Amino acid sequence: MSVRLHCPNCGDRPLEEFLHGEIPTVPSTIEDPDARDLDRAFMHSNIEGLTTERWFHAFGCRRWLTVVRDTRTDEVRGS
Amino acid sequence: MNEFVERLIGLHWAEPKPAYDVVIVGGGGHGLATAYYLATRHGINNVCVLERAYIGGGNSGRNTTVIRANYGIPEAVRFYQHSVDLYQGLEEETERSVMHRAKGLLWLAHSEMGVRAERARAEVNTAFGAKTEFVSAQEVKEICPQIDLSGGGEWPVMGGSHYRAGATARHDRVVWAYAEGAMRCGVHVHQRTAVTGLLKDGDRVIGVKTDKGPIAASLVLSAVGGQVTTLASMAGLRLPIRSHPLQAFVTNHYGLEFDPIVASADLLFYASQTARGEMLMGAEIDRQPSYSYRSGHPFIQSCALRAMTLLPFLRNLKILRQWTGVCDMSPDYSPIMGFTGVDGFAITTGWGTWGFKGIPAGGEQMALLIASGEVPELIAPFALDRFARDRTLADRGSAGTH
Numbered sequence: 001m002s003v004r005l006h007c008p009n010c011g012d013r014p015l016e017e018f019l020h021g022e023i024p025t026v027p028s029t030i031e032d033p034d035a036r037d038l039d040r041a042f043m044h045s046n047i048e049g050l051t052t053e054r055w056f057h058a059f060g061c062r063r064w065l066t067v068v069r070d071t072r073t074d075e076v077r078g079s
Numbered sequence: 080m081n082e083f084v085e086r087l088i089g090l091h092w093a094e095p096k097p098a099y100d101v102v103i104v105g106g107g108g109h110g111l112a113t114a115y116y117l118a119t120r121h122g123i124n125n126v127c128v129l130e131r132a133y134i135g136g137g138n139s140g141r142n143t144t145v146i147r148a149n150y151g152i153p154e155a156v157r158f159y160q161h162s163v164d165l166y167q168g169l170e171e172e173t174e175r176s177v178m179h180r181a182k183g184l185l186w187l188a189h190s191e192m193g194v195r196a197e198r199a200r201a202e203v204n205t206a207f208g209a210k211t212e213f214v215s216a217q218e219v220k221e222i223c224p225q226i227d228l229s230g231g232g233e234w235p236v237m238g239g240s241h242y243r244a245g246a247t248a249r250h251d252r253v254v255w256a257y258a259e260g261a262m263r264c265g266v267h268v269h270q271r272t273a274v275t276g277l278l279k280d281g282d283r284v285i286g287v288k289t290d291k292g293p294i295a296a297s298l299v300l301s302a303v304g305g306q307v308t309t310l311a312s313m314a315g316l317r318l319p320i321r322s323h324p325l326q327a328f329v330t331n332h333y334g335l336e337f338d339p340i341v342a343s344a345d346l347l348f349y350a351s352q353t354a355r356g357e358m359l360m361g362a363e364i365d366r367q368p369s370y371s372y373r374s375g376h377p378f379i380q381s382c383a384l385r386a387m388t389l390l391p392f393l394r395n396l397k398i399l400r401q402w403t404g405v406c407d408m409s410p411d412y413s414p415i416m417g418f419t420g421v422d423g424f425a426i427t428t429g430w431g432t433w434g435f436k437g438i439p440a441g442g443e444q445m446a447l448l449i450a451s452g453e454v455p456e457l458i459a460p461f462a463l464d465r466f467a468r469d470r471t472l473a474d475r476g477s478a479g480t481h
C-alpha cells in the first residue's frame with residue numbers, strides 16, 4: 001500500500017501527487033546572527049519522530065496543507 | 080548455518096570494556112573500515128565498534144554496490160579514484176574474497192545536452208585520474224548489446240561515457256572482511272549494542288551511553304549512516320543532513336550475460352547484473368525525508384518503466400525482492416568527514432546514496448585523521464565547516480544516485 005495524504009479539497013490522495021516542504025526552524029539557542037544565517041541556509045532538524053511539515057498538492061488542487069507525520073513509520077497523525 | 084555466521088566463526092567476541100581510546104558508533108562499512116585502518120596502519124587497537132543491530136545491517140548491506148570514481152569535481156574524483164584503487168587491492172589486503180569485479184560503467188546520453196555532459200565528464204575524470212572515454216552509440220552497442228539504441232523511440236542513445244574501472248563487490252563481504260581484519264588486531268565489535276546518549280564533560284564528549292551501560296572514550300566517531308542527526312544532536316551539533324529512503328530491487332535470474340553497469344542521467348536509473356545472474360536496479364531517493372524502511376509499488380513501477388525503455392529484455396523478468404535503506408543526504412551530494420568543532424566528537428557522514436564506494440578511502444583517511452590529530456589533505460575539502468566557509472562541493476557527477 002502506498003502512503004496517502006488527506007487533502008481538504010481532494011480527499012485521500014497518494015503521496016506521489018504531493019511535494020514535500022520543510023518548515024525551516026532555527027533553534028532559539030542560536031543567537032549569533034551569522035550562525036542563524038548559516039543554520040537557516042544549510043542545517044536541518046531532520047527529526048526522527050513526529051514532525052510538522054507542509055505538503056503541496058502539485059498534481060491536484062495545487063494548495064498547501066500542514067501535516068503531522070511520524071518519520072519513523074511515515075504514519076500521518078493529523079493534517 | 081548461513082554465510083554470515085559461518086564466516087565470523089573463530090572470531091573473538093569480547094565483553095565490552097568500561098573505556099576505549101576510540102569508540103566508533105555504527106557497524107557499517109565506514110565504521111569498521113576506520114577501525115581496521117586504525118589497528119593495521121597506526122597500531123591503535125584499543126578501539127570498539129558499537130552496532131545497534133548486526134554489522135552490515137544498515138546501508139552497507141543494502142546497496143547496489145556500484146564502485147566508481149567518475150564524479151563531477153576534482154576533489155571527489157581524486158578521493159573516489161583512491162577508493163577504487165583500494166578496492167582493487169582489498170582481497171589481497173584482507174585475504175578475504177569480496178567478489179570484487181571490474182565490469183565498466185556506461186553513462187548514456189540521450190540529447191545534445193547529454194552528449195556534452197558526458198564529454199565533460201570524460202574530460203574532468205580523465206584529468207583527475209579516473210580514466211573515462213566518450214563512446215559513440217555504436218560502441219555502446221558493442222559494450223552492451225542488450226541496450227535498445229532507439230530508447231523506445233523517445234530516449235535515443237547518442238553516445239555515452241565509459242569508465243572501465245567501474246566495479247562491483249559483494250557488499251556484506253566487504254563489511255565482514257574489515258570486521259574480521261580489525262578484530263584479529265584486537266578491536267572489539269559489539270553487536271546489538273545501541274548508543275542511546277553521549278557522556279559529556281561540559282561541551283566535550285567523553286564517551287557514550289549504551290543500552291548495556293556507559294563506555295568512556297577519548298574520541299567518539301559517529302558512523303551511524305541515516306541516524307546521524309539524532310546522534311549529533313546529543314553532542315549539541317546541527318548538521319546539513321536529511322535522511323531519505325532509497326529503494327532498490329532485483330529480478331529473477333537472467334540467462335544471458337549482462338556485462339557493464341548501465342546508467343542514464345536523464346532517465347535516472349541504473350542497472351547491473353549480480354553474481355547470481357539477477358538484474359539489480361536502483362534510481363533516485365524518495366522525496367520526503369523519512370526513517371521508514373517501507374518499500375512500495377510506486378517506486379518499482381516508475382523505475383522499471385524507465386529501465387525497460389533502454390533494456391527491453393527486462394520485460395520478461397519477474398521482480399524477486401525489493402528493499403530500502405535510509406540515506407544521510409548532504410545538500411551538495413558530497414560526504415562530510417572529520418572533526419566537528421565539538422571536542423571528542425568526529426563524524427563520517429553525508430554518504431547518502433553513494434557511500435559504498437567510499438568505504439576503503441573513507442576508513443583509511445578517517446583513521447589517519449584520528450591517529451594524527453591532523454586533517455589529511457585528501458579529505459580536507461570534505462570537512463563539516465565547508466558550509467560556514469562557503470566552500471560547498473556541489474557535485475553534479477554525484478546526482479544523488481549510486
Ligand SMILES: Cc1cc2nc3c(=O)[nH]c(=O)nc-3n(C[C@H](O)[C@H](O)[C@H](O)COP(=O)(O)OP(=O)(O)OC[C@H]3O[C@@H](n4cnc5c(N)ncnc54)[C@H](O)[C@@H]3O)c2cc1C
Pocket residue numbers: 104105106107108109110129130131132133134135136137138139140141142143144145146272273274275302303304305306310325326327361402403404405406427428430431432433434435436437481
Ligand atoms: C538501496 C541503496 C543503494 C545504494 N547503492 C549504492 C551504490 O551503488 N554505490 C555506492 O557507493 N553507494 C550506494 N549506496 C549508499 C551506501 O550504501 C552507503 O552510503 C554506505 O553503505 C554508508 O555506510 P555507513 O557505514 O556510513 O552506514 P551504514 O552501513 O548504514 O552503517 C551505519 C550503522 O550504524 C548503526 N547505528 C545507527 N544508529 C546507531 C546507534 N544509535 N547505536 C549503534 N549503532 C547504530 C546502524 O544499525 C548501521 O548498521 C546505496 C544505498 C542504498 C540504501
Ligand SMILES: [Zn+2]
Pocket residue numbers: 007008009010011057060061062063
Ligand atoms: Zn488537493
